[in-house]
Amino acid sequence: MDLSVQIGSLRLENPLIAASGCFGYGVEYADIVDLASLGGIAVKGLFLAEREGHPPPRIVETPSGMLNAIGLQGIGVHRFIRERLPELRRRGATVIVNICGTTLDEYVEIARILSDAEGVHAIELNISCPNIKEGGITFGCSLPGTHGVVAAVRRVTRLPIVPKLTPNVTDVSSFARAAEEAGADAVSLVNTFLAMAIDIHTRRPKLANIVGGLSGPAIRPIAVRMVYECRRAVKIPIIGMGGIAASDDVLEFMIAGANAVQVGTINFVDPFIWARLKDGIRAYMQKHAIARLQDIVGTLDTNAREKAWLST
Amino acid sequence: MDLSVQIGSLRLENPLIAASGCFGYGVEYADIVDLASLGGIAVKGLFLAEREGHPPPRIVETPSGMLNAIGLQGIGVHRFIRERLPELRRRGATVIVNICGTTLDEYVEIARILSDAEGVHAIELNISCPNIKEGGITFGCSLPGTHGVVAAVRRVTRLPIVPKLTPNVTDVSSFARAAEEAGADAVSLVNTFLAMAIDIHTRRPKLANIVGGLSGPAIRPIAVRMVYECRRAVKIPIIGMGGIAASDDVLEFMIAGANAVQVGTINFVDPFIWARLKDGIRAYMQKHAIARLQDIVGTLDTNAREKAWLST
Amino acid sequence: MPVDIDAAVIANRRLSADYNVLSLAAPEIADAARPGQFVMIKTSAGQDPLLRRPFSIFEILRDRSGAASGISIFNKRVGVGTSLLTRVERGAQLAVLGPLGRPFEPIDPPAEAWMIAGGVGLAPFVTLAAALRARETPTSLFYGARRAEELYCVDLFEALGVRVVLATEDGSRGARGRVTVPLELALRDRPLGNPVKMYACGPTAMMRACARLAADHGRACDVSLEQVMGCGLGGCYSCVVLARSERGGEPHHTRTCIDGPVFDAQRVVWEAVSG
Amino acid sequence: MPVDIDAAVIANRRLSADYNVLSLAAPEIADAARPGQFVMIKTSAGQDPLLRRPFSIFEILRDRSGAASGISIFNKRVGVGTSLLTRVERGAQLAVLGPLGRPFEPIDPPAEAWMIAGGVGLAPFVTLAAALRARETPTSLFYGARRAEELYCVDLFEALGVRVVLATEDGSRGARGRVTVPLELALRDRPLGNPVKMYACGPTAMMRACARLAADHGRACDVSLEQVMGCGLGGCYSCVVLARSERGGEPHHTRTCIDGPVFDAQRVVWEAVSG
Numbered sequence A, B: 001m002d003l004s005v006q007i008g009s010l011r012l013e014n015p016l017i018a019a020s021g022c023f024g025y026g027v028e029y030a031d032i033v034d035l036a037s038l039g040g041i042a043v044k045g046l047f048l049a050e051r052e053g054h055p056p057p058r059i060v061e062t063p064s065g066m067l068n069a070i071g072l073q074g075i076g077v078h079r080f081i082r083e084r085l086p087e088l089r090r091r092g093a094t095v096i097v098n099i100c101g102t103t104l105d106e107y108v109e110i111a112r113i114l115s116d117a118e119g120v121h122a123i124e125l126n127i128s129c130p131n132i133k134e135g136g137i138t139f140g141c142s143l144p145g146t147h148g149v150v151a152a153v154r155r156v157t158r159l160p161i162v163p164k165l166t167p168n169v170t171d172v173s174s175f176a177r178a179a180e181e182a183g184a185d186a187v188s189l190v191n192t193f194l195a196m197a198i199d200i201h202t203r204r205p206k207l208a209n210i211v212g213g214l215s216g217p218a219i220r221p222i223a224v225r226m227v228y229e230c231r232r233a234v235k236i237p238i239i240g241m242g243g244i245a246a247s248d249d250v251l252e253f254m255i256a257g258a259n260a261v262q263v264g265t266i267n268f269v270d271p272f273i274w275a276r277l278k279d280g281i282r283a284y285m286q287k288h289a290i291a292r293l294q295d296i297v298g299t300l301d302t303n304a305r306e307k308a309w310l311s312t
Numbered sequence C, D: 001m002p003v004d005i006d007a008a009v010i011a012n013r014r015l016s017a018d019y020n021v022l023s024l025a026a027p028e029i030a031d032a033a034r035p036g037q038f039v040m041i042k043t044s045a046g047q048d049p050l051l052r053r054p055f056s057i058f059e060i061l062r063d064r065s066g067a068a069s070g071i072s073i074f075n076k077r078v079g080v081g082t083s084l085l086t087r088v089e090r091g092a093q094l095a096v097l098g099p100l101g102r103p104f105e106p107i108d109p110p111a112e113a114w115m116i117a118g119g120v121g122l123a124p125f126v127t128l129a130a131a132l133r134a135r136e137t138p139t140s141l142f143y144g145a146r147r148a149e150e151l152y153c154v155d156l157f158e159a160l161g162v163r164v165v166l167a168t169e170d171g172s173r174g175a176r177g178r179v180t181v182p183l184e185l186a187l188r189d190r191p192l193g194n195p196v197k198m199y200a201c202g203p204t205a206m207m208r209a210c211a212r213l214a215a216d217h218g219r220a221c222d223v224s225l226e227q228v229m230g231c232g233l234g235g236c237y238s239c240v241v242l243a244r245s246e247r248g249g250e251p252h253h254t255r256t257c258i259d260g261p262v263f264d265a266q267r268v269v270w271e272a273v274s275g
């Protein structure tokens, strides 16, 4: 069975990618997961410099989900290359570096640095982190901003570029289109939904940062819809995510239009899920006699439904 | 203890309103709930004419939520006034009629008809139903559209007007502002999030309508954040909703900025919840020595947190 | 008027890997229940799954004094909620809302009552059989499943004096094939002068076939429909089927939870019923 | 290397309305566990609640042969997940991930070990006491709670030869007031020449006080911090405290799940620790 996925010049063994911020720098999981067995690892978002992130509390659980306001704590791109990348390389991981910038120049600078680093396979442009004021999201919420940052990074790197889109917009597919036109190799979506939770007794936000990003199974139906809309808007590969908790969910995203997926929150609950996800996909392919997993991408059959609809 | 709420010229005994589409026309629940004990009842969305809605399946459960694509099946405003309103009046219900239009004129026409009907206390403008193509949402997703429909309805009725906002936009608070400027007495939010679910074995949408609206506890953290944003943008009352499942959730919405709330999906699970919600609110007021429930509206204390934030 | 009860699980009798009978202490519901009505059950204490699930009232349980003390449900495992109900243990509590829906109207003698059940569609017929027996209406049960092992609780009906006609698709017990095979033979043999009322519950295809047979043979037929239900009280409009009103006319999307689940088969627009 | 085990519940011993001891069959974890390590437990089979909850390994359970057969946890009810764990019954299965975190380093004689526990903070000290006993290190437990009824499992420590000093805020047992009262007296009386290593776990205020006392009296002190944890494996960065590295320097947000939960008290920037 062929589970492989092509993202621009990059070939993934399978469509299962660890979602950024949900798998540390990958090395944290090296003992319990064969990093090379994953389709890829999107490492925690990196700025040029180190960053302390937000004070705790940084997460709070919500129905079938969680809010996070980590604030992109990170060791910066230089330390990442020195201190983490070598082990990832040694373990044969396919590394997708999730990068953030407060300015366009910062994105460009980081991309340039990563392009010269051995063992980096793709760049995911995080223009969608909902819980830091500066940077990122300002690009992600404006079409020219998105087009601009993708085009600028495109000029300085041959690595596949995957802008990560925010769901906190009216029409996510227009952002996918802007990214495609600017030369992105793929788009990934969704990042988290801006949200909040309140302690009614202290009347204070449960997160130090007041607001945070909602992730987990709760958001999956919205994320699947957004992937479906993007599939109809762009030709480039789509990396879908949002609440994947089982192989059925992976397949749901792929049928909606995702070529690959990322798995985030559920990895916290079940760090050993990766093997089961792959087994589940294989069993499905067996059952439905599917030789190439990519053959199901975007194959949602809406005719039956549309007929039904018209019939009333 | 004073639980009352003022919405324009309308006084509600308490902030607990049955959400539109989740309580039929109210009369369905007359045997098990004292309709007069509710702050209000937002009846199922009505067009001018009768409407069959979408074919089944119309709902599907999702993690801590559900999708619905009922398609605004309804008996139309005339039959509503003839066949349902009299019983609601007899039972002393505070009736908020949720109205939909395919054109601006339809909204105006319905509002005019309702203004002359005895026993209608307010009009909720549904400009946010995500699962019908025509009308509604086209107004709700454009600022001029929202301003236009509110202003037009304002001209023909003295009844309190409550436009209901969609969460499927980048900046919901700008829509609240547009509604306020156009003369709305209050805004209600959120309607459901556009979403979908797929049967991976048939590769068909689980809903006949392909997409539907996500409701239930899953969306609460996003809805609370949106209410919080709107509170900082407008002076008029806010009716908050989205995933309320307990009195703590009611209080969370009010602390975030809601003057009243609507309760939808959870009423399907627990139609007897109303008394418990009220008891829970009373217990909280007791515990924290709050005489007027309205005193907690919009009292979220962010200083402690902002300090913490700045401190890093 | 439906009530919501935190019902203690009295017993959970496993019939097979996929079927079990769950007994619940719910006197008020048992007392008010009428044949073919249903309850909405919260299958977990938390919110996973969130919505209640609809189940026909299978048996009315009675204490020594003969007073109604509870109900049982005949549960088939198909997904999350029904799986939880296969595992639930004695002593656990489940929120049970009911009785709900429009009941069967038991027919009086000299007419005969013929109940047609497919698979889990057997569920609403024990209460109907009991009501028919009280009226001394001669009653038959046509009951079909895939194989012999999937025919359950036949004894319950025999104890109620019901004539039982079985069918299995693999012929391992009773007539070979669908239950509609013996049913059609019986309809053929039955002189029109001798009135029969049919009651059907099962897969859509079976009920559709029963509706057609009833029409062909000029017999009245009620069906009990199973649509996905969000609330069971008429609040959500999720459970509709396209059906004409009693007075006929254009078919409309009709709520099966309050206008049903029992419908005169001829009211239903079968082409539009899913499954 | 942590493993994830579907552990059967061997026993659920209720200590009070809010406290219980849950015994779990998890040989691999019991075998690998070191003093003060923790596990991440899925408190429900479904997704409500979604995330696992962290619990110190309370006891290492052994079979007749003395081989490690499982672990127990000392559970205090504070919310959804811990409530589920008070109710869980024998035979149920819980997913248990561990052992996790940096353990306590037991000190060797002639130094003495002083363990300071507040409320549920008692949890990590049974395993530490056992390790200290193996080293024959003289060990004391300073254990405080609000009232006598909230002092649990003291016998476990006495059986391990631990000298137990109790304190209750209402004076109903042991010294009146916070546990830091008798602790401070003991520190005063202790000649500097006689080395002592302090180990503290409990409410933040208590650990902060212990850190100050340790500094004032020039004693080493390890604390076991309890931050909200999303993953327990270093993946989410939710569990950080502001702490200096071993080599000192600027404090950074440090993950308590993999760089802790045990920290040298002097590394922690206590002003920044919530609660």
Ligand SMILES: Cc1cc2nc3c(=O)[nH]c(=O)nc-3n(C[C@H](O)[C@H](O)[C@H](O)COP(=O)(O)OP(=O)(O)OC[C@H]3O[C@@H](n4cnc5c(N)ncnc54)[C@H](O)[C@@H]3O)c2cc1C
Pocket (backbone or CB within 6 Å): B061, C038, C049, C053, C054, C055, C056, C057, C073, C074, C075, C076, C077, C078, C079, C080, C081, C082, C083, C120, C123, C124, C225, C226, C227, C228, C229, C261
């Ligand atoms: C009035 C009424 C009476 C019923 N009586 C019984 C009964 O006595 N015994 C019994 O075992 N079942 C009965 N059912 C069916 C039962 O309600 C469903 O099987 C149950 O809701 C499925 O829940 P689940 O969580 O296990 O499945 P889910 O995980 O929710 O879904 C699994 C699969 O089951 C299908 N499904 C969901 N709801 C229904 C439904 N209402 N009918 C059929 N398929 C459904 C879904 O489409 C999906 O394909 C009745 C249904 C109705 C409407």
Ligand SMILES: Cc1cc2nc3c(=O)[nH]c(=O)nc-3n(C[C@H](O)[C@H](O)[C@H](O)COP(=O)(O)OP(=O)(O)OC[C@H]3O[C@@H](n4cnc5c(N)ncnc54)[C@H](O)[C@@H]3O)c2cc1C
Pocket (backbone or CB within 6 Å): A061, D038, D049, D053, D054, D055, D056, D057, D073, D074, D075, D076, D077, D078, D079, D080, D081, D082, D083, D120, D123, D124, D225, D226, D227, D228, D229, D261
């Ligand atoms: C390393 C470590 C070891 C622990 N060992 C034990 C133990 O042995 N026994 C025990 O009973 N508890 C222990 N705890 C605390 C325990 O994990 C929390 O009490 C539990 O996660 C609360 O879950 P809940 O669903 O019951 O509460 P929730 O419903 O999630 O929250 C209820 C309240 O508890 C608070 N809370 C949530 N997480 C924590 C936390 N990690 N620490 C303190 N308060 C929290 C919340 O802020 C909220 O105010 C430990 C925590 C850590 C980090």
Ligand SMILES: Cc1cc2nc3c(=O)[nH]c(=O)nc-3n(C[C@H](O)[C@H](O)[C@H](O)COP(=O)(O)O)c2cc1C
Pocket (backbone or CB within 6 Å): A019, A020, A021, A022, A044, A045, A046, A068, A070, A072, A098, A126, A129, A164, A190, A191, A192, A214, A215, A216, A217, A219, A241, A242, A243, A244, A262, A263, A264, A265, A266, D236
């Ligand atoms: C704790 C946490 C940290 C995250 N950090 C990042 C990040 O650094 N960069 C990023 O692009 N997305 C980040 N995300 C978003 C996830 O990558 C993913 O888009 C989102 O969680 C939805 O997927 P899920 O529902 O499977 O978790 C983070 C999510 C969580 C829960």
Ligand SMILES: Cc1cc2nc3c(=O)[nH]c(=O)nc-3n(C[C@H](O)[C@H](O)[C@H](O)COP(=O)(O)O)c2cc1C
Pocket (backbone or CB within 6 Å): B019, B020, B021, B022, B044, B045, B046, B068, B070, B072, B098, B126, B129, B164, B190, B191, B192, B214, B215, B216, B217, B219, B241, B242, B243, B244, B262, B263, B264, B265, B266, C236
């Ligand atoms: C089955 C269903 C039908 C609904 N119909 C309407 C409607 O007719 N008009 C409307 O404005 N909102 C409608 N809604 C949206 C609800 O009023 C409410 O805004 C939404 O469900 C969020 O609240 P909840 O999470 O408490 O359900 C409907 C929701 C559901 C679940």
Ligand code: FES
Pocket (backbone or CB within 6 Å): C228, C229, C230, C231, C232, C233, C234, C235, C236, C237, C238, C239, C240, C255, C256, C257, C258
């Ligand atoms: S189930 Fe809600 S209206 Fe029928």
Ligand code: FES
Pocket (backbone or CB within 6 Å): D228, D229, D230, D231, D232, D233, D234, D235, D236, D237, D238, D239, D240, D255, D256, D257, D258
């Ligand atoms: S709990 Fe996830 S990093 Fe510590």
